[in-house]
Amino acid sequence: MxxxxxxxxxxxKGVEREAWVLAxxxxxxxxxxEQFEKxxxxxxxxxxxxxxxxSGTYRADAAATTIDDAVTDYLKLLAARRERGEHVxxxxxxxxxxxxxxxxxxxxxxxxxxxxxTRIIFDGGIGAVKLSQASAKxxxxxxxxxxxxxxxxxxxxRILGSLSRALQNAVGNDxxxxxxxxxxxxxxxxxxxxxxxVPPSKADLAAALAEAAGSLRVRMRLSASSGVRASExxxxxxxxxxxxxxxxxxxxxxxxxxxxxxxxxxxxIRRVPLSSAMxxxxxxxxxAAKSSEAEDLIFPNAKGGFLDHxxxxxxxxxxxLVAAAKKATDEGRKFKPFNWHxxxxxxxxxWIEAGMQPKTVQTFAGHSSLAVTMSRYGHMFPSDTHRxxxxxxxxxIFVDGAQMAHEAAEAL
Numbered sequence: 312m313x314x315x316x317x318x319x320x321x322x323x324k325g326v327e328r329e330a331w332v333l334a335x336x337x338x339x340x341x342x343x344x345e346q347f348e349k350x351x352x353x354x355x356x357x358x359x360x361x362x363x364x365x366s367g368t369y370r371a372d373a374a375a376t377t378i379d380d381a382v383t384d385y386l387k388l389l390a391a392r393r394e395r396g397e398h399v400x401x402x403x404x405x406x407x408x409x410x411x412x413x414x415x416x417x418x419x420x421x422x423x424x425x426x427x428x429t430r431i432i433f434d435g436g437i438g439a440v441k442l443s444q445a446s447a448k449x450x451x452x453x454x455x456x457x458x459x460x461x462x463x464x465x466x467x468x469r470i471l472g473s474l475s476r477a478l479q480n481a482v483g484n485d486x487x488x489x490x491x492x493x494x495x496x497x498x499x500x501x502x503x504x505x506x507x508x509v510p511p512s513k514a515d516l517a518a519a520l521a522e523a524a525g526s527l528r529v530r531m532r533l534s535a536s537s538g539v540r541a542s543e544x545x546x547x548x549x550x551x552x553x554x555x556x557x558x559x560x561x562x563x564x565x566x567x568x569x570x571x572x573x574x575x576x577x578x579x580i581r582r583v584p585l586s587s588a589m590x591x592x593x594x595x596x597x598x599a600a601k602s603s604e605a606e607d608l609i610f611p612n613a614k615g616g617f618l619d620h621x622x623x624x625x626x627x628x629x630x631x632l633v634a635a636a637k638k639a640t641d642e643g644r645k646f647k648p649f650n651w652h653x654x655x656x657x658x659x660x661x662w663i664e665a666g667m668q669p670k671t672v673q674t675f676a677g678h679s680s681l682a683v684t685m686s687r688y689g690h691m692f693p694s695d696t697h698r699x700x701x702x703x704x705x706x707x708i709f710v711d712g713a714q715m716a717h718e719a720a721e722a723l
Contacts, residue, residue, distance in 0.1 A: 313357045315350070335360050345374065359443070376486050378445060378477075379416040379438035384484065385477035386411065398573075402566035410473040414457060433460050442487045445478070450492045464499035471495055508687055510656035511649040515635075518646055522634045527627050529596050530610055531654060533559075537583045538658035538676055540564065541651055545618045546571055550605035552593055558582045561677065565617045579677040624651060663691045 313335035321327050331353040333345045347353040386408055393399040412418050416438025435456035440449060450471070457467045475492035482490050511519075516535060523531055534544055542564035551560040562580045565571050574580050585593070597603045602615065612618050632648045639646035655676075662672050669692060673684040
Protein backbone atom coordinates (compact mmCIF):
# COMPACT_ATOMS: atom_id res chain seq x y z
CA MET A 312 0.00 0.00 0.00
CA UNK A 313 1.42 3.40 -1.02
CA UNK A 314 0.09 6.60 0.52
CA UNK A 315 0.71 10.29 -0.10
CA UNK A 316 0.50 12.82 2.73
CA UNK A 317 1.06 16.55 2.85
CA UNK A 318 3.72 17.81 5.19
CA UNK A 319 4.03 21.43 6.40
CA UNK A 320 6.74 23.02 8.48
CA UNK A 321 8.34 26.36 9.31
CA UNK A 322 12.03 26.96 8.72
CA UNK A 323 14.37 28.56 11.26
CA LYS A 324 13.89 31.85 9.38
CA GLY A 325 10.12 31.66 9.78
CA VAL A 326 9.38 30.62 6.20
CA GLU A 327 6.49 28.18 5.79
CA ARG A 328 7.25 25.22 3.56
CA GLU A 329 5.29 22.20 2.40
CA ALA A 330 6.04 18.94 0.60
CA TRP A 331 4.32 15.71 -0.42
CA VAL A 332 5.56 12.51 1.20
CA LEU A 333 5.13 9.13 -0.49
CA ALA A 334 5.21 6.18 1.94
CA UNK A 335 5.21 2.58 0.70
CA UNK A 336 6.31 -0.93 1.61
CA UNK A 337 8.37 -3.05 -0.77
CA UNK A 338 7.96 -6.78 -1.40
CA UNK A 339 10.38 -7.56 1.43
CA UNK A 340 8.28 -5.67 3.97
CA UNK A 341 10.67 -2.73 4.25
CA UNK A 342 9.15 0.75 4.63
CA UNK A 343 10.28 3.62 2.36
CA UNK A 344 9.59 7.35 2.24
CA GLU A 345 10.26 9.78 -0.61
CA GLN A 346 9.58 13.51 -0.60
CA PHE A 347 8.42 15.65 -3.53
CA GLU A 348 7.77 19.35 -3.99
CA LYS A 349 4.73 18.76 -6.21
CA UNK A 350 1.82 16.42 -5.67
CA UNK A 351 1.74 15.29 -9.29
CA UNK A 352 5.35 14.10 -9.03
CA UNK A 353 4.49 12.10 -5.90
CA UNK A 354 1.48 10.54 -7.65
CA UNK A 355 3.54 9.61 -10.70
CA UNK A 356 6.13 7.99 -8.47
CA UNK A 357 3.42 6.12 -6.54
CA UNK A 358 2.07 4.65 -9.78
CA UNK A 359 5.56 3.61 -10.81
CA UNK A 360 6.51 2.10 -7.45
CA UNK A 361 3.22 0.23 -7.14
CA UNK A 362 3.77 -1.38 -10.53
CA UNK A 363 7.37 -2.30 -9.68
CA UNK A 364 6.44 -3.84 -6.33
CA UNK A 365 3.62 -5.87 -7.84
CA SER A 366 5.71 -7.06 -10.79
CA GLY A 367 8.73 -7.80 -8.60
CA THR A 368 11.02 -5.35 -10.39
CA TYR A 369 11.37 -2.85 -7.55
CA ARG A 370 14.92 -2.06 -6.45
CA ALA A 371 15.36 0.29 -3.52
CA ASP A 372 18.79 1.58 -4.60
CA ALA A 373 17.52 2.47 -8.08
CA ALA A 374 15.90 5.63 -6.74
CA ALA A 375 19.21 6.90 -5.37
CA THR A 376 21.57 5.61 -8.09
CA THR A 377 22.09 7.47 -11.37
CA ILE A 378 23.15 6.28 -14.81
CA ASP A 379 26.38 8.19 -14.17
CA ASP A 380 26.95 5.96 -11.13
CA ALA A 381 26.25 2.86 -13.23
CA VAL A 382 28.71 4.05 -15.88
CA THR A 383 31.37 4.71 -13.24
CA ASP A 384 30.90 1.23 -11.74
CA TYR A 385 31.11 -0.40 -15.18
CA LEU A 386 34.29 1.46 -16.11
CA LYS A 387 35.85 0.40 -12.80
CA LEU A 388 34.95 -3.19 -13.66
CA LEU A 389 36.55 -2.90 -17.11
CA ALA A 390 39.65 -1.27 -15.61
CA ALA A 391 40.03 -4.14 -13.16
CA ARG A 392 39.68 -6.68 -15.95
CA ARG A 393 42.22 -4.78 -18.01
CA GLU A 394 44.72 -4.89 -15.14
CA ARG A 395 44.15 -8.65 -14.81
CA GLY A 396 44.54 -9.15 -18.56
CA GLU A 397 41.04 -10.56 -18.98
CA HIS A 398 40.48 -9.73 -22.68
CA VAL A 399 40.12 -5.99 -22.04
CA UNK A 400 42.84 -4.11 -23.87
CA UNK A 401 43.81 -0.50 -23.28
CA UNK A 402 42.36 0.38 -26.67
CA UNK A 403 39.02 -1.27 -25.89
CA UNK A 404 38.81 0.37 -22.48
CA UNK A 405 39.51 3.85 -23.83
CA UNK A 406 37.03 3.36 -26.67
CA UNK A 407 34.23 2.38 -24.29
CA UNK A 408 35.21 5.13 -21.86
CA UNK A 409 34.99 7.66 -24.67
CA UNK A 410 31.55 6.46 -25.76
CA UNK A 411 30.16 6.60 -22.25
CA UNK A 412 31.89 9.79 -21.10
CA UNK A 413 31.47 11.75 -24.32
CA UNK A 414 27.79 11.02 -24.77
CA UNK A 415 25.99 8.97 -22.10
CA UNK A 416 27.32 10.59 -18.93
CA UNK A 417 29.55 13.39 -20.24
CA UNK A 418 32.33 15.00 -18.28
CA UNK A 419 33.66 18.44 -19.22
CA UNK A 420 37.11 16.97 -19.92
CA UNK A 421 35.90 14.28 -22.30
CA UNK A 422 33.36 16.54 -23.96
CA UNK A 423 36.05 19.12 -24.76
CA UNK A 424 38.31 16.49 -26.33
CA UNK A 425 35.42 15.10 -28.34
CA UNK A 426 34.52 18.55 -29.67
CA UNK A 427 38.10 19.01 -30.90
CA UNK A 428 38.05 15.69 -32.76
CA THR A 429 34.55 15.61 -34.25
CA ARG A 430 33.28 19.19 -33.89
CA ILE A 431 30.16 17.63 -32.32
CA ILE A 432 29.11 19.20 -29.01
CA PHE A 433 26.57 16.91 -27.41
CA ASP A 434 24.57 18.15 -24.43
CA GLY A 435 21.89 15.45 -24.40
CA GLY A 436 23.49 13.03 -21.95
CA ILE A 437 21.44 11.06 -19.41
CA GLY A 438 23.99 10.71 -16.61
CA ALA A 439 21.75 12.46 -14.06
CA VAL A 440 18.80 10.14 -14.70
CA LYS A 441 18.02 7.83 -11.77
CA LEU A 442 18.02 4.11 -12.57
CA SER A 443 14.44 3.96 -11.35
CA GLN A 444 13.53 6.44 -14.12
CA ALA A 445 15.64 4.80 -16.84
CA SER A 446 12.85 3.50 -19.05
CA ALA A 447 12.97 2.37 -22.67
CA LYS A 448 11.50 5.76 -23.63
CA UNK A 449 14.32 7.61 -21.86
CA UNK A 450 16.90 5.53 -23.73
CA UNK A 451 14.99 5.90 -26.99
CA UNK A 452 14.84 9.67 -26.62
CA UNK A 453 18.59 9.67 -25.90
CA UNK A 454 19.15 7.74 -29.13
CA UNK A 455 17.09 10.27 -31.06
CA UNK A 456 19.11 13.16 -29.62
CA UNK A 457 22.33 11.46 -30.71
CA UNK A 458 21.06 11.13 -34.26
CA UNK A 459 19.76 14.71 -34.30
CA UNK A 460 23.21 15.93 -33.21
CA UNK A 461 24.76 14.32 -36.28
CA UNK A 462 26.09 11.13 -34.72
CA UNK A 463 26.13 8.38 -37.35
CA UNK A 464 24.18 5.13 -37.26
CA UNK A 465 27.19 2.92 -36.53
CA UNK A 466 28.55 5.19 -33.78
CA UNK A 467 25.10 5.49 -32.20
CA UNK A 468 24.80 1.71 -32.13
CA ARG A 469 28.18 1.42 -30.45
CA ILE A 470 27.29 4.05 -27.85
CA LEU A 471 24.03 2.29 -27.02
CA GLY A 472 25.87 -1.03 -26.91
CA SER A 473 28.27 0.30 -24.28
CA LEU A 474 25.35 1.84 -22.36
CA SER A 475 23.50 -1.47 -22.48
CA ARG A 476 26.49 -3.32 -21.06
CA ALA A 477 26.84 -0.73 -18.29
CA LEU A 478 23.17 -1.10 -17.37
CA GLN A 479 23.42 -4.89 -17.56
CA ASN A 480 26.21 -4.65 -15.01
CA ALA A 481 23.82 -2.61 -12.82
CA VAL A 482 21.25 -5.40 -13.21
CA GLY A 483 23.89 -7.89 -12.09
CA ASN A 484 24.55 -5.75 -9.03
CA ASP A 485 20.83 -5.79 -8.25
CA UNK A 486 20.50 -2.03 -8.78
CA UNK A 487 17.75 -2.50 -11.36
CA UNK A 488 15.62 -5.41 -12.50
CA UNK A 489 15.69 -5.04 -16.27
CA UNK A 490 18.00 -3.45 -18.82
CA UNK A 491 15.98 -0.80 -20.72
CA UNK A 492 18.69 -0.31 -23.34
CA UNK A 493 18.73 -3.94 -24.44
CA UNK A 494 15.75 -3.60 -26.77
CA UNK A 495 16.58 -0.21 -28.31
CA UNK A 496 17.32 -0.33 -32.04
CA UNK A 497 19.01 2.22 -34.29
CA UNK A 498 17.89 2.68 -37.86
CA UNK A 499 18.98 5.17 -40.48
CA UNK A 500 18.08 6.36 -43.93
CA UNK A 501 18.41 3.96 -46.82
CA UNK A 502 22.09 3.48 -47.57
CA UNK A 503 23.24 5.34 -44.46
CA UNK A 504 26.07 3.60 -42.68
CA UNK A 505 26.74 1.38 -45.69
CA UNK A 506 30.04 -0.45 -45.43
CA UNK A 507 30.50 -1.27 -49.10
CA UNK A 508 34.03 -0.43 -50.09
CA VAL A 509 35.87 0.70 -53.20
CA PRO A 510 39.50 -0.51 -53.31
CA PRO A 511 42.32 1.47 -54.91
CA SER A 512 42.96 0.77 -58.58
CA LYS A 513 45.86 -1.42 -59.66
CA ALA A 514 47.45 1.59 -61.33
CA ASP A 515 47.26 3.72 -58.17
CA LEU A 516 48.68 0.92 -56.00
CA ALA A 517 51.50 0.34 -58.49
CA ALA A 518 52.27 4.08 -58.50
CA ALA A 519 52.44 4.13 -54.69
CA LEU A 520 54.63 1.01 -54.53
CA ALA A 521 57.00 2.57 -57.05
CA GLU A 522 57.76 5.26 -54.46
CA ALA A 523 58.14 2.80 -51.57
CA ALA A 524 61.34 1.09 -50.47
CA GLY A 525 62.67 -1.18 -47.75
CA SER A 526 60.39 -2.27 -44.95
CA LEU A 527 57.54 -0.03 -46.09
CA ARG A 528 57.45 -1.61 -49.53
CA VAL A 529 57.40 -5.15 -48.11
CA ARG A 530 54.68 -4.22 -45.61
CA MET A 531 52.51 -2.64 -48.29
CA ARG A 532 52.91 -5.56 -50.67
CA LEU A 533 52.17 -8.11 -47.95
CA SER A 534 49.07 -6.16 -46.84
CA ALA A 535 47.85 -5.88 -50.44
CA SER A 536 48.44 -9.61 -50.96
CA SER A 537 47.22 -11.18 -47.73
CA GLY A 538 44.58 -8.68 -46.62
CA VAL A 539 45.96 -8.48 -43.07
CA ARG A 540 44.89 -5.50 -40.99
CA ALA A 541 47.58 -3.09 -39.79
CA SER A 542 47.15 -4.30 -36.21
CA GLU A 543 47.65 -7.91 -37.40
CA UNK A 544 50.62 -7.00 -39.60
CA UNK A 545 52.59 -5.56 -36.68
CA UNK A 546 51.99 -8.70 -34.58
CA UNK A 547 53.40 -11.09 -37.21
CA UNK A 548 56.42 -13.14 -36.16
CA UNK A 549 58.61 -15.34 -38.30
CA UNK A 550 56.89 -18.42 -36.90
CA UNK A 551 53.76 -17.25 -38.71
CA UNK A 552 55.40 -17.43 -42.15
CA UNK A 553 55.35 -21.02 -43.47
CA UNK A 554 57.54 -20.89 -46.59
CA UNK A 555 57.18 -24.58 -47.46
CA UNK A 556 53.40 -24.54 -47.07
CA UNK A 557 53.24 -21.16 -48.79
CA UNK A 558 50.94 -19.53 -46.28
CA UNK A 559 50.77 -16.91 -43.55
CA UNK A 560 49.14 -17.61 -40.18
CA UNK A 561 47.28 -14.75 -38.51
CA UNK A 562 46.44 -15.27 -34.84
CA UNK A 563 47.02 -11.96 -33.04
CA UNK A 564 47.10 -8.20 -33.25
CA UNK A 565 48.65 -5.15 -31.58
CA UNK A 566 46.48 -2.25 -30.45
CA UNK A 567 47.28 1.47 -30.54
CA UNK A 568 48.89 1.23 -27.10
CA UNK A 569 51.36 -1.54 -28.07
CA UNK A 570 49.36 -4.24 -26.27
CA UNK A 571 49.32 -7.63 -27.95
CA UNK A 572 46.04 -9.51 -28.00
CA UNK A 573 44.07 -12.13 -29.91
CA UNK A 574 42.34 -11.32 -33.19
CA UNK A 575 39.07 -9.34 -33.30
CA UNK A 576 37.06 -12.58 -33.38
CA UNK A 577 37.65 -16.34 -33.46
CA UNK A 578 37.20 -16.20 -37.23
CA UNK A 579 40.16 -13.81 -37.34
CA ILE A 580 42.51 -16.71 -36.63
CA ARG A 581 43.28 -17.93 -40.13
CA ARG A 582 45.83 -19.14 -42.69
CA VAL A 583 46.19 -17.11 -45.86
CA PRO A 584 48.02 -18.51 -48.90
CA LEU A 585 50.76 -16.33 -50.39
CA SER A 586 51.99 -16.10 -53.97
CA SER A 587 55.44 -17.37 -54.96
CA ALA A 588 56.54 -13.78 -55.58
CA MET A 589 55.40 -12.65 -52.13
CA UNK A 590 57.07 -15.64 -50.48
CA UNK A 591 60.33 -14.87 -52.29
CA UNK A 592 60.19 -11.26 -51.15
CA UNK A 593 59.52 -12.33 -47.55
CA UNK A 594 62.38 -14.84 -47.69
CA UNK A 595 64.76 -12.14 -48.89
CA UNK A 596 63.52 -9.86 -46.11
CA UNK A 597 64.19 -12.61 -43.56
CA UNK A 598 67.72 -13.20 -44.83
CA ALA A 599 68.47 -9.50 -44.45
CA ALA A 600 66.88 -9.24 -40.99
CA LYS A 601 69.05 -8.71 -37.90
CA SER A 602 66.90 -11.15 -35.92
CA SER A 603 64.91 -13.90 -37.61
CA GLU A 604 64.19 -16.47 -34.93
CA ALA A 605 60.69 -17.91 -34.71
CA GLU A 606 59.53 -15.46 -32.01
CA ASP A 607 61.09 -12.39 -33.60
CA LEU A 608 58.78 -9.86 -35.24
CA ILE A 609 58.81 -9.76 -39.02
CA PHE A 610 58.51 -5.96 -38.96
CA PRO A 611 60.05 -4.68 -35.70
CA ASN A 612 60.97 -1.12 -34.82
CA ALA A 613 64.58 -0.09 -34.23
CA LYS A 614 64.48 -1.61 -30.74
CA GLY A 615 62.88 -4.87 -31.82
CA GLY A 616 59.44 -3.92 -30.50
CA PHE A 617 56.12 -3.19 -32.15
CA LEU A 618 55.80 -0.51 -34.81
CA ASP A 619 53.58 2.50 -34.09
CA HIS A 620 50.91 2.79 -36.79
CA UNK A 621 50.36 6.53 -36.24
CA UNK A 622 54.05 7.19 -36.77
CA UNK A 623 54.05 4.95 -39.84
CA UNK A 624 51.22 6.96 -41.38
CA UNK A 625 52.74 10.34 -40.49
CA UNK A 626 56.38 9.71 -41.36
CA UNK A 627 56.19 7.13 -44.15
CA UNK A 628 52.85 6.36 -45.76
CA UNK A 629 51.32 9.83 -46.22
CA UNK A 630 54.56 11.42 -47.49
CA UNK A 631 54.79 8.49 -49.94
CA LEU A 632 51.30 9.24 -51.28
CA VAL A 633 52.22 12.90 -51.67
CA ALA A 634 55.30 11.91 -53.67
CA ALA A 635 53.26 9.52 -55.83
CA ALA A 636 50.66 12.22 -56.51
CA LYS A 637 53.34 14.75 -57.47
CA LYS A 638 55.03 12.33 -59.84
CA ALA A 639 51.70 11.50 -61.45
CA THR A 640 50.98 15.19 -61.97
CA ASP A 641 54.42 15.77 -63.49
CA GLU A 642 53.86 12.89 -65.89
CA GLY A 643 50.32 13.93 -66.76
CA ARG A 644 48.69 10.95 -65.03
CA LYS A 645 45.85 10.75 -62.53
CA PHE A 646 46.43 9.42 -59.03
CA LYS A 647 43.81 8.92 -56.35
CA PRO A 648 45.24 8.71 -52.79
CA PHE A 649 44.02 5.94 -50.48
CA ASN A 650 44.36 5.04 -46.81
CA TRP A 651 46.32 2.14 -45.38
CA HIS A 652 43.24 -0.02 -44.75
CA UNK A 653 42.51 0.20 -48.48
CA UNK A 654 45.41 -2.25 -48.97
CA UNK A 655 43.24 -4.87 -47.26
CA UNK A 656 40.31 -3.94 -49.50
CA UNK A 657 42.59 -4.31 -52.53
CA UNK A 658 43.63 -7.83 -51.51
CA UNK A 659 40.05 -8.96 -51.01
CA UNK A 660 38.96 -7.41 -54.31
CA UNK A 661 41.66 -9.38 -56.17
CA TRP A 662 40.47 -12.61 -54.57
CA ILE A 663 36.96 -11.90 -55.78
CA GLU A 664 38.24 -10.95 -59.22
CA ALA A 665 40.12 -14.26 -59.38
CA GLY A 666 36.87 -16.15 -58.83
CA MET A 667 37.10 -17.18 -55.18
CA GLN A 668 33.79 -18.19 -53.66
CA PRO A 669 32.27 -15.88 -50.99
CA LYS A 670 32.86 -18.39 -48.19
CA THR A 671 36.54 -18.68 -49.10
CA VAL A 672 36.87 -14.90 -49.20
CA GLN A 673 35.26 -14.72 -45.76
CA THR A 674 37.73 -17.26 -44.38
CA PHE A 675 40.85 -15.59 -45.81
CA ALA A 676 39.63 -12.13 -44.76
CA GLY A 677 38.89 -13.29 -41.21
CA HIS A 678 35.36 -11.88 -41.19
CA SER A 679 33.15 -13.01 -38.32
CA SER A 680 30.38 -14.07 -40.71
CA LEU A 681 29.54 -14.36 -44.39
CA ALA A 682 27.03 -11.55 -43.88
CA VAL A 683 29.89 -9.17 -43.07
CA THR A 684 31.72 -10.17 -46.24
CA MET A 685 28.67 -9.73 -48.45
CA SER A 686 27.60 -6.44 -46.87
CA ARG A 687 30.98 -4.91 -47.68
CA TYR A 688 32.09 -6.71 -50.84
CA GLY A 689 28.91 -8.29 -52.20
CA HIS A 690 28.68 -5.72 -54.99
CA MET A 691 32.05 -6.95 -56.34
CA PHE A 692 30.97 -10.53 -56.91
CA PRO A 693 29.73 -11.33 -60.44
CA SER A 694 25.96 -11.63 -60.69
CA ASP A 695 26.23 -15.27 -61.72
CA THR A 696 28.01 -15.97 -58.42
CA HIS A 697 25.02 -14.52 -56.60
CA ARG A 698 22.76 -16.75 -58.66
CA UNK A 699 24.80 -19.84 -57.80
CA UNK A 700 24.56 -18.98 -54.11
CA UNK A 701 20.79 -18.68 -54.36
CA UNK A 702 20.61 -21.99 -56.22
CA UNK A 703 22.60 -23.67 -53.45
CA UNK A 704 20.24 -22.25 -50.83
CA UNK A 705 17.22 -23.45 -52.81
CA UNK A 706 18.71 -26.91 -53.13
CA UNK A 707 19.18 -27.10 -49.37
CA ILE A 708 15.48 -26.28 -48.86
CA PHE A 709 13.77 -27.88 -51.84
CA VAL A 710 14.91 -31.14 -53.43
CA ASP A 711 14.52 -29.71 -56.92
CA GLY A 712 15.13 -26.10 -55.92
CA ALA A 713 18.00 -25.47 -58.32
CA GLN A 714 16.06 -26.89 -61.25
CA MET A 715 13.08 -24.73 -60.33
CA ALA A 716 15.31 -21.66 -60.23
CA HIS A 717 16.77 -22.32 -63.70
CA GLU A 718 13.38 -23.05 -65.22
CA ALA A 719 12.08 -19.78 -63.82
CA ALA A 720 15.04 -17.89 -65.29
CA GLU A 721 14.58 -19.45 -68.71
CA ALA A 722 10.89 -18.54 -68.68
CA LEU A 723 11.71 -14.80 -68.37
